[in-house]
Structure formats: structure tokens, C-alpha cells
Amino acid sequence: MASKVTPISGFQEWLPTERIAELIVLDTIREVFELHGFASINTRAMEPVDRLTGQGEDADKEIYGVRRLAAGPDDTGDVSLGLHFDMTVPFARYVLENAGKLTFPFRRYQIQPAWRGERPQRGRYREFIQADVDIIDEGRLPDHFEGELLLVVADVFSRLPIGDYQIHVNDRKICEGFYLGLGIEDVTGTLRIVDKLDKIGADGVQKLLLDAGCTPKQTDQCLALAEIRSEDTGFVEQVRALGVQHELLDEGLAKLAAVIEVANEHAPGVVVADLRIARGLDYYTGTVYETMLTRDPGYGSICSGGRYDALATDGKRTFPGVGISIGVSRLLGKLITEEGLTASRETPVAVLVAVTDEDSRPESMRVATALRSRGIPTLVAPKATKFGKQIQFADRRGIPFVWFPGEDGDEVKDIRSGDQVPADRATWDPPAGDLRPSLVVPDVSSSGRKPNDRK
Amino acid sequence: MASKVTPISGFQEWLPTERIAELIVLDTIREVFELHGFASINTRAMEPVDRLTGQGEDADKEIYGVRRLAAGPDDTGDVSLGLHFDMTVPFARYVLENAGKLTFPFRRYQIQPAWRGERPQRGRYREFIQADVDIIDEGRLPDHFEGELLLVVADVFSRLPIGDYQIHVNDRKICEGFYLGLGIEDVTGTLRIVDKLDKIGADGVQKLLLDAGCTPKQTDQCLALAEIRSEDTGFVEQVRALGVQHELLDEGLAKLAAVIEVANEHAPGVVVADLRIARGLDYYTGTVYETMLTRDPGYGSICSGGRYDALATDGKRTFPGVGISIGVSRLLGKLITEEGLTASRETPVAVLVAVTDEDSRPESMRVATALRSRGIPTLVAPKATKFGKQIQFADRRGIPFVWFPGEDGDEVKDIRSGDQVPADRATWDPPAGDLRPSLVVPDVSSSGRKPNDRK
Numbered sequence: 084m085a086s087k088v089t090p091i092s093g094f095q096e097w098l099p100t101e102r103i104a105e106l107i108v109l110d111t112i113r114e115v116f117e118l119h120g121f122a123s124i125n126t127r128a129m130e131p132v133d134r135l136t137g138q139g140e141d142a143d144k145e146i147y148g149v150r151r152l153a154a155g156p157d158d159t160g161d162v163s164l165g166l167h168f169d170m171t172v173p174f175a176r177y178v179l180e181n182a183g184k185l186t187f188p189f190r191r192y193q194i195q196p197a198w199r200g201e202r203p204q205r206g207r208y209r210e211f212i213q214a215d216v217d218i219i220d221e222g223r224l225p226d227h228f229e230g231e232l233l234l235v236v237a238d239v240f241s242r243l244p245i246g247d248y249q250i251h252v253n254d255r256k257i258c259e260g261f262y263l264g265l266g267i268e269d270v271t272g273t274l275r276i277v278d279k280l281d282k283i284g285a286d287g288v289q290k291l292l293l294d295a296g297c298t299p300k301q302t303d304q305c306l307a308l309a310e311i312r313s314e315d316t317g318f319v320e321q322v323r324a325l326g327v328q329h330e331l332l333d334e335g336l337a338k339l340a341a342v343i344e345v346a347n348e349h350a351p352g353v354v355v356a357d358l359r360i361a362r363g364l365d366y367y368t369g370t371v372y373e374t375m376l377t378r379d380p381g382y383g384s385i386c387s388g389g390r391y392d393a394l395a396t397d398g399k400r401t402f403p404g405v406g407i408s409i410g411v412s413r414l415l416g417k418l419i420t421e422e423g424l425t426a427s428r429e430t431p432v433a434v435l436v437a438v439t440d441e442d443s444r445p446e447s448m449r450v451a452t453a454l455r456s457r458g459i460p461t462l463v464a465p466k467a468t469k470f471g472k473q474i475q476f477a478d479r480r481g482i483p484f485v486w487f488p489g490e491d492g493d494e495v496k497d498i499r500s501g502d503q504v505p506a507d508r509a510t511w512d513p514p515a516g517d518l519r520p521s522l523v524v525p526d527v528s529s530s531g532r533k534p535n536d537r538k
Numbered sequence: 539m540a541s542k543v544t545p546i547s548g549f550q551e552w553l554p555t556e557r558i559a560e561l562i563v564l565d566t567i568r569e570v571f572e573l574h575g576f577a578s579i580n581t582r583a584m585e586p587v588d589r590l591t592g593q594g595e596d597a598d599k600e601i602y603g604v605r606r607l608a609a610g611p612d613d614t615g616d617v618s619l620g621l622h623f624d625m626t627v628p629f630a631r632y633v634l635e636n637a638g639k640l641t642f643p644f645r646r647y648q649i650q651p652a653w654r655g656e657r658p659q660r661g662r663y664r665e666f667i668q669a670d671v672d673i674i675d676e677g678r679l680p681d682h683f684e685g686e687l688l689l690v691v692a693d694v695f696s697r698l699p700i701g702d703y704q705i706h707v708n709d710r711k712i713c714e715g716f717y718l719g720l721g722i723e724d725v726t727g728t729l730r731i732v733d734k735l736d737k738i739g740a741d742g743v744q745k746l747l748l749d750a751g752c753t754p755k756q757t758d759q760c761l762a763l764a765e766i767r768s769e770d771t772g773f774v775e776q777v778r779a780l781g782v783q784h785e786l787l788d789e790g791l792a793k794l795a796a797v798i799e800v801a802n803e804h805a806p807g808v809v810v811a812d813l814r815i816a817r818g819l820d821y822y823t824g825t826v827y828e829t830m831l832t833r834d835p836g837y838g839s840i841c842s843g844g845r846y847d848a849l850a851t852d853g854k855r856t857f858p859g860v861g862i863s864i865g866v867s868r869l870l871g872k873l874i875t876e877e878g879l880t881a882s883r884e885t886p887v888a889v890l891v892a893v894t895d896e897d898s899r900p901e902s903m904r905v906a907t908a909l910r911s912r913g914i915p916t917l918v919a920p921k922a923t924k925f926g927k928q929i930q931f932a933d934r935r936g937i938p939f940v941w942f943p944g945e946d947g948d949e950v951k952d953i954r955s956g957d958q959v960p961a962d963r964a965t966w967d968p969p970a971g972d973l974r975p976s977l978v979v980p981d982v983s984s985s986g987r988k989p990n991d992r993k
Contacts, residue, residue, distance in 0.1 A: 088634045088852070091619075094582040096632065098639055099646070102578050117886035118910040120917030123557050127549040127665050128583070128621075128651065132607070148607045151655035152587070152620065153600050164546075165607065166583075177551065179543045184553055186884070186934055188920050191554070196583065200606035210582050225920060227899060234903075238910070348900070349907055397543070429641070431572035444682060445803070448689075452804055455573040455693070462575035465643050465680060479641055 093202075093209030095412060100481075101419050103426035103520045105411075108243060108418075109194060112214045112409060115239045116192040119231075121216050124191045126173035128198075129164040135172060145200035166198040170215040170408065175395035178219055178402055187402075188220040188228070194411070206383055206413045215388075217406030219395070224403040226338055229370040229390055230345035232407050236374070236386055237350030239409065244524045245418065247377035250386070251357035252346075254339040254370050257322070258361065260332025261308050265301050271365070273297070277309050278361040309359040315347065316340045318356040342370055368392040372407055376417065385414045423525035428481025431460040431520060433513050434495070435477040436486045438467040446488050453508040454486075459518065461486075474498055483517045548664030550867060555936075556874050558881035558975045560866075563698060564649060567669045567864060570694045571647040574686075576671050579646045581628035583653075584619040590627060600655035621653040625670040625863065630850035633674055633857055642857075643675040643683070649866070661838055661868045670843075672861030674850070679858040681793055684825040684845055685800035687862050691829070691841055692805030694864065699979040700873065702832035705841070706812035707801075709794040709825050712777070713816065715787025716763050720756045726820070728752070732764050733816040764814035770802060771795045773811040797825055823847040827862055831872065840869045878980040883936025886915040886975060888968050889950070890932040891941045893922040901943050908963040909941075914973065916941075929953055938972045 090096070097105055113123075135146050147166040167173045170193045178185065194214040203209055216235055218228045233250060240248060258277070262270045276291045283291075285306055292302040304325060311321045319336050339356055346354035362371040369390030376382060388407030395402040418424040434454055436447045447463045454461040462482070464473045470487070477485050478498055486506070487494045495511060496503040512518075545551070552560055568578075590601050602621040622628045625648045633640065649669040658664055671690055673683045688705060695703060713732070717725045731746045738746075740761055747757040759780060766776045774791050794811055801809035817826040824845030831837060843862030850857040873879040889909055891902045902918045909916040917937070919928045925942070932940050933953055941961070942949045950966060951958040967973075 088631055090635065091582065091584070094584070096581055097579070098636060099577040099579060102580060105580075106578055118913070118915050120885060120887045120915060122554040122885045123561055124552070124554060125557060125560075126551055127546065128653070129546070129549070129665075131546075146607045147604050149602050149604055149621070151600055152603045153655060166604070176543055180545065181553060190885070190917075198583070200608060210584075220920075228920075231903075231918075234907075345900070345903070349903065430575060430577045430645070432575045445800070448686075448800070448804065452689075458573070460573050460575060462645075463686075465675075465683075 091209075093207075095208055095210070095416070095420075097419070098429075100426050100429040103429070103431075104419055104424055104522055105415055107426065107520070107522050108415065109212075109214070109411065111242050112239050112411070113192070113194060115235065115242065116214070116216055119190075119216075119235045119238065121190045121192040121235075124174070124177060124193055125195060126167070126170070126177050126193065128166055128196075130167050130173055130176060132163040132165040134176060135165045135168065147198050147200055168197050168199045170195060170197065170213055171217075171394065171406065174215070174217060174219075175402075178395045179397050182221070182397075182400065182402070188218050188224065190216070190218045192216045206410075206416050208412050208416070211410070211412035214409040214411050215406060217404050219402050219404035219406075221400060221402055224390070224392075224405065226341070226369075227345075228405050229338065230342040232388070232405055233342065233346045233354055233372070234349045236372075236407055236409070237346070237353050240353070240386075241350070244424065244522060245376065245385075245414065248353065248374055248385070249377060250346075250354045251360045251373045251375065252339065252342060252354055252370060253356065253358055253360040254335040254342075255361070255367055255389075256331050256335030256369060257339060257358060258308070258335075260329040260335050261322070261325075261327050262305070264327040264329030264332055265304055267297060267301055267305075269295065273305065274361045277305055277359065280309055280359050311358040312355055314352075314355050316343050316356075318343075318358065322358070338369065362387065362389055366391040366394055370405065379417070382417055383413065385410050385417075425523045425525075426520045427523050428483075428520045430462075430480050430482065432462045432480065432482045433459055433518055434461045434484045434486050435473065435482045436461060436463045436488065437470055437473045438464045439488070440467045443467075443488070450486055450488050450493065450508050454511075457512070459513065481520075484513060546664075548658030548662075550663055550665070550871070550875075552874070553884075555881050555884040558884070558886070559874055559879055559977055560870055562881065562975070562977055563870065564667075564669070564866065566697050567694050567866070568647070568649060570690065570697065571669070571671055574645075574671075574690045574693065576645045576647040576690075579629070579632060579648055580650060581622070581625070581632050581648065583621055583651075585622050585628055585631060587618040587620040589631060590620045590623065602653050602655050623654045624652050625650060625668055626672075626849065626861065629670070629672060629674075630857075633850045634852050637676070637852075637855065637857070643673050643679065645671070645673045647671045661865075661871050663867050663871070666865070666867035669864040669866050670861060672859050674857050674859035674861075676855060676857055679845070679847075679860065681796070681824075682800075683860050684793065685797040687843070687860055688797065688801045688809055688827070689804045691827075691862055691864070692801070692808050695808070695841075696805070699879065699977060700831065700840075700869065703808065703829055703840070704832060705801075705809045706815045706828045706830065707794065707797060707809055707825060708811070708813055708815040709790040709797075710816070710822055710844075711786050711790030711824060712794060712813060713763070713790075715784040715790050716777070716780075716782050717760070719782040719784030719787055720759055722752060722756055722760075724750065728760065729816045732760055732814065735764055735814050766813040767810055769807075769810050771798055771811075773798075773813065777813070793824065817842065817844055821846040821849055825860065834872070837872055838868065840865050840872075880978045880980075881975045882978050883938075883975045885917075885935050885937065887917045887935065887937045888914055888973055889916045889939045889941050890928065890937045891916060891918045891943065892925055892928045893919045894943070895922045898922075898943070905941055905943050905948065905963050909966075912967070914968065936975075939968060 149164045196212050198210050259270050262273050280288050311318050343356050360373050367389035371389035373384040374386035386409045390405040392403045393401050436450045438444050438447045451461040451463050485496045493506050495506040604619045651667050653665050714725045717728050735743050766773050798811050815828050822844035826844035828839040829841035841864045845860040847858040848856050891905045893899050893902045906916045906918050940951045948961050950961040
């Protein structure tokens, strides 16, 4: 064996118990995505480098280039490849490549790792899992999908113990229409400055806007817009009160109001219209989303996205879409690493079959085969040690039941209560809650996290 | 968008329907691995290059090196990293890194992509998924695990429509003991030559053995051993009949006989003792496995592995293990790409809720929420077109049911039979077979594959 064994900064690996917690979270996300009618796709880990860098943000992305070591330093025969840094670029490419074989509107989910070479920090990794849903159409995309995606996310989070959170929603058209109505011409530049509000504060934004040529009146109005928030459609009246008129503003307000109404009917209490949300990426053109944990908004968004009118185009056809991405690794960095979310055991095993002596191992294996055939994860004890030791073996792994094969009939022991009862290998089932490992949510008081009253 | 959109040779991507077939296969593998008591781990995609190349076979492996593009050509600050080419090297590293936190014997499964830069060919990809199970212990590993792993693989394949197959099993100790008993000193070199039997034939092997210094008598005996096969323990007598004596040979014969007996009790008809199986890798020390599809043995092994006594060691502690790897991408290259295995629909959706007009979309969304809350994958029609068009939308995607919300009660149509009946959104369930997409096995006659008589 070569170099010494050390973790690599920015590359998270879980121990078995934490990995089970991660799997439960991933399974839940996938289940909800499928319930909402999204089909899975998986794209290769690599894209041509020029496709990855064609996204305008390459400086941030810190792409990992990939190259066959055997190719040698002077071999330029292969296309230059890099690891994808998100699911959006590969998905856009996949849609273009397979457009003739897909049915639109195409709803897909994609749960895969991505890689960015940036400096690792809290909630930011060099290898991380994202769980994306997008709805993409050919030509025109109906507006109602922008509200529908919120329901998917709210449904996912209602099934996970993530604590209180809010999805902050805005519509780019509101900002654009408002700025245009104010007579500001550089809409994108203004958006970019206002987007820094959380980082540099109102004074900082004011200064940048004035520097960019806005009048004091325009500057005040931009800041006033960014301060508007409401959990219902009250934001419409607040914006109207600022007295700015523009067709695009009207359109944006109506769209956002529709999104908030749908959300409040199907997922009350989790969405807030927040007119400061802009999202850095240029390609968003309608609704934009960001999601914060109430107990720690500074941790950053755990789920973001928006509508884009032309993410993928081959010159002839254009594919508008709306998508949202759950930052699974970031979320678990908070829940598992910082707060101690874990699983009820370190193995899927529900039953350990004891082995009386090595000669009777075949009989213990027959018990295991019978239990497995009925869907019960089962392990045969690795050694025919004393029963006390075999029970200890189960206990150490969190396995709740130990099975004792007997000539006069089998018995099963719940090692938590100590109860041991006769049992038939052909019919016995563990209580439903013990069949699979489950999430163990850390004690509220010790971690400082707020109780999750949405369960 | 940058470069034109083209597939990259050796990187397989599926369309949604094929992807659903792949997911069903992956879910089945995972389910069986968990039923047999294996815990999931996931390792990072990258390892230090010197760890990857320290495996003795680097020339074959065609490692992909990874490097931050932003690092520039002269920046050597980072450890040199490469993408893993299997699950074994990262697993060995993981065990060493976490030995103090794992409980032994440690049973883990790992289902992840791996990458090799070799020339793509039939059944060989540059990016491919492997599904591995290993049992690793500290110090000494009991022999009985070598039979147990066969049951895991047989259980997986009994639930998948892969057609007839056989797992070929040997024990390295048989060959080693036999060669030593014959007076051959270079055991490893002899193994390597005999391993070429399938490629170069008996004449070729005979020549190489003679060239390597074997006597004609030794050569004949080596070839005679390699020709022995039996589906039961009959191989023991056939080996004995060759008249070679050695303690290691006795041990190997007893071990392999035990493995075959266990397999024949729990998974009759799928295992064959095949004394020509050697496996190229140096690190195997006991049982070795290879798995061939009966209808196309030349396609190569779809599931291989063996016992290793010292895969992972940190100098002080040694971790022996036994493992087996299902080549998922290779298997699906046969089943999906060559033979047309597919899924019953291109989406998880079981029910499309029709939309009468855009004003009643909220009511259709309420139906969808009610069905989803009971675990039924549901989609609301994207546009309020004529019902005939909405039914066509479902039909084109393989969605079996269309739901019509009505003021006097809802109705649901099975679009395959045309039957339309009143239905209650709070209680109606699709038939169990329609809830999720299922595998569709291609017609025997059109693909030339043999009927799968094992379900």
C-alpha cells in the first residue's frame, strides 16, 4: 500500500450509521420526486471543458479537469474533459442530445455527486450531492409550473426532520419592471448590486447604486422594494404603494401572487414572498427560489432555483424550464455533522440468528433464508460463541432481535426489553418500526436546534 | 452554448425508460444486499494517484487523473488525485482510515460509478457502475463467509430476468497445493499461464508451461486439473484420481466442497466447481468466483470476486476479506442495449389528473395532492386541452390511468381497457402491478435469448 491514509479536505465520507441516515434522506427525496411525476436521469460525470466553461461563471466554478494518465503530457488526442459542477449544464446538454426522443414537457429528477475545486468551508464541499428537479418544455413553458415546484420541495421537507425553514420566492420580472419603471436602464447591473444586500447591507448597496449612476430617489426606491416581504399576497399592495408603473412589473406581481397562493393552499406556512431574492445566475428570467433554515439563515440556501427561458438551445429550438436543486450535502453537513442527526442502527439488519455450534450453522442459515424470503434483513452470527457474546454482538450494532433456532421450536429475543418468546420462522415479523433503521433526531436542548413541529 | 452536442464513446447514458429499468435493477441489488446484512458505504470518487497505481496492475487500469483547471500547469500544491477504477481500492483505504470506528466482521455494500480510460468495447465502458459486497475482518476471517457470498449473488440474480447463468467457483489453494504436490515451484507463474486457457487453448498453455520448465508429465497434470468441473462435490474424487498429494490441496478441496454444498442447498443449480478459474489478480488467496451468462459466455464475467487474506494492512493490523462485484453496467449492456430489456413506462406516474379548464386547475391539483399523500405517483395535465388530447398525453408516456375531477364526483379511466368508473380520491388505489413501472423482458424469439426459467 502506498501513501498514508488521510481524509482529503472537502471530501465528505460517512461512517455506516451516518450513511444510513443519508440514505434515508436520499430515499425520501427520490420518493417525493417520483410521487410528483419526475423521471430519473443520470448523466455521465464528465462534460467537455468548453461546455462547462461556457456558463459565464467559470471563475467561481473551479472546474476539475480530467485526463488519462496513460495519455502522457503531449497527447492531445482526447477531447478535453472536466467533472460537472452541477446538474444543470449536463441536463441542458442531455436535452439537446436527446430532444427527438423525449416527450415534452419533460420532468426529470437527477440525484448525483458534483465537484468544484473551491476552498472547502462550512457547508461547501469539493464533492457534494445535489438533488435536482426540472420541468423543461419546447417553445413555451406554462407559468403554473413555477408554483408546482414549490409543492415538491415542501413535500420533501415535510417528510424530513430539518426543523423550521422558509422558501423565499421572488419573480425577476418584478425587479426588472420596477427598475425600468423607475427609469433605470442597466437592469442586470442593478440586480447584481441589490443581490449583495445580505453581504454588504443597505448602506453598501446604496453607495454602489449611486456610484452606478442611480439618483438618490431611484436608490431609495430600489432599497424599499428589496425590503418588502410577506407570507401572503400582501406584497402586491406594498409594491403598489411605492407608485412605480411598468407592464413587466404588473406581470411579475400577478405571477408571484399566483405562486404564493398555490403554495399557501398546498403547503401553508413555508413560503414567503421576499423581493430581495435575485440569485446570482444570469439565466433566470421569472420566479427565483432560495431556502433558509430558520435557526441558521447564515448557513446559506439549502435549496435554490428558478425559471429560465433559454437554458438549452441549439439555434433552432429553445427549451425553457424551471428547476430547483436541493443541496443534499450542504443540508446534511448541518443536520448530521453539526447537529448529530443519525440512524437507529449501523446496519440494515433487524434479526441476528444465533449459532449454537459450528455444526448447526446450516440450520441457522436456513432460518436466515426463511426470514429474508419475507423481506426481513437478517444476519447469521459469524461465530458460535456463547449466546451472551452473540447478544452483545447484536447490541453493539443496534440489531434489535436475536433468533435462537431450537430442536423443539425457535425463539426470538427482543434484546432491548429482554423478552424472549417462541416464534415461527415462516410467519414471525418484527414490529414495522423495527424492520428498517430510522432517523434519530438529536435532542433539542443539547444542539440548540428548534423543535420541528411539522414532523 | 459551446461545443456541439455528441455522445462520448464509453460513457453510457440512458433515456428515461431505460433508466427506469436500470433503477429497478439497482434497487433489487440494494434490497438483496441489505436483506443479507450488508451496510452501505459511499466513498469519494477520487483517491491519491499513488494509492491507485500501487495495485500492481496499473498498466491495465488506465487511470483518469484529476486536476483543478484553475491550478495552472505549474501549480503542484495539491495531492495528485485520480478517479477510482473499482470499489476495492477505496474500500481498503476506507477500512484503514476508519478501522477504530468500524465493528468487525464488517459487511458493506457499495454501488457507485468507477472510471477506466481503456478503449471502449462490447461490455466495457469508461464510466461504469459496480455493485460490490465484501465481508472484512480483523486478523482472521472464518471460511464459511466464502459460501455465504454465493447465496447473496444467487439471491440477487433470482430476482432479475438475466436468463440462465452459472457461477464458476474454484479455490486457489487447490491449484497451489496441486502444483506444489507436482513439484512445481513457481506457483504464481503457473497459475497465470493456466488462466489463459480460455484465450489460447490447451495447446497454447501446454507450450507455455513446457517453456516455463515444467515436465511433460507436470504439464499434462496441470491441464487435467483445469479440465475438471462438477455441479456437485464430484470434483473431489476427480482430483484425487490424478494422484497428487499435498496438505494445501487437501485444505482447498475441503473448502471448495463446503462452498459447493452450501450453494447447492440454498441456491440449487447455479454454481459449478470449475478448477480452471484462477482470476488474474494476485491478491486472491482462497475461493475465486466468475459468473457467465449461459447464452453468451464469451461476453465475459458479469460478477466476480474472491477471498483475499491481506488486501488492507497498515503494518500492524491486517484485514482479510472476501468480496464479490456485480458489473452492473456490463450486465445492462447485455440486457438493455443488446437485448432490449426495458420498463413498462417512461415515468413513475400511475395517474394523470385531467384539467377541465385552466380555472379548475386548483381542483385537479387537490386530487393530485390527495393521491400522492397515499403514495400514488400522480401528475396534473400540463394543459387544459380536449380530454382526448390529455388521454393521448398519458398514453404516449405509458401512464395507465386518467382521472377526471367532477362536480358530482370523480371518475377514473383505465386507458388500456377504456373502462371508466366513479372513484373516490381518498380511497381509490391502482392495482398493485400498476403502481410503479416494472421491467419488460424482451420476447425470446426476437432477441435470440433463452427463456429464463428461474422466474
